[in-house]
Amino acid sequence: MVLNLLFGALGVLSLLAGAVLVCLVTTTVALLVAYRRSGAVAWPRLAVLGGALLQSPMALVLRRLGRDGRLFDRFLIEAANRVGAAAFSHAGPRRLLAVPQCLRARDCRARLDPRLGYRCVRCGKCRLGELAERAEREGFYFCIAPGDGCVKRLAKELGVDAAIGVACAAELSGAMLAGLRMGVAARGVPLASDGCFETTADLDLVTEAMTQCGASPSR
């Protein structure tokens, strides 16, 4: 009798949970389709929740279908950017701009510092020298990172209030979700073309993010 009651309650709860899950999955897919068309993410918190839940099965399905998972990654980055927008605009003065080393020119002669990443010599072969100057003017610590381990170490060491990350969408989506979980005020700018060699980024988006960081007075 008690067991039947428990199974009945479990059935009702399961139906409710199933309905919520179906709604969440359907809404996430609908938001993804809308993002593909308009480039904007409506209901970003819901998108982040659904995206975080669906990320690994979605990646598996896309891989099996031989499809490119970058759209889903970009969708997650945009959603995470919107969720963290308020914290980002109210961030304190310790700020980090981390860009990947693959944005460098192929014959870059920058020296690799084990702690701080590549030290740009401003030779003008790529646009990172120009970005470094702008970042320093805006009060950002500028890091050309050889890998994400270097960024994590540096962010921890500097105790940053906010960070702007430029990386390929696949790397950035995971980092943005982890940043949201840890309460870091972050803004992600996915590379315009990836592939780990002579990649490109929309530097206007990066400078726009620098302008927005801490633009509002602290709460």
Place this chain on the structure above:
Amino acid sequence: MWSVAEQIGRAVAAAALAGLTCVALSLAIAVRVGHGGSAPLKRFALGVLELLYLPLRMLWGALPVKAPLDVLMVRLRNEANRGRLAVARRGLVLAPACLRHLACAAPSSRRGIQCGRCGLCKLQAIHEEGARVGWRVFILTGSAYVPRLVAEERPEAALLVACAHECNKVMMALGRLPTYGVPLTRNGCVATDVDLDRVRAALRLSGWTDANGAKAEEHEGTGRRNPTVCSTW
């Protein structure tokens, strides 16, 4: 109506029990293989862990398993792929650029870092080991190189040298291609390190034979194949 809810409840309880059993079984297989033991159903366990990778990573701290999930998955896949690696004749060795010496001036290209074989880092030795078994070695600055190189080179297998997380990520992304991972002994994206003996041992698992049909380890005079040579990775 209540009886329908009861039926659903029973079905959900049965499904949850089956799901939890699958996860527990997969974890038990991964831990056993990770500690050098042998176990059946390695591919099944890999499939379950891969499907639930992100939720498991989030919950990993609460589970009574000391080894990181990525490490266990790499070890499990290594064991699952051991037989397929033994018949692969054309393979790739994918090594990370962070193994380079800090003063390395080798230029980058669309096919990775163009190593000058100066001998300042372990990559020269990895090149030599790769050449010994006829596998091409690429030094990569990121994982986005991998699908391109695999499409261009069409290897039968790949040996990955990277931190455990990247190793597992690329192994998952490469799906059906037989892969074998050798995680770094020191991580951190700069001045990292790897155990060369593990790289050698992994390459000796490959299907390479010399002109006389001898296996790589026999060529080196080490005698018959030692099945436990790579048991930890």
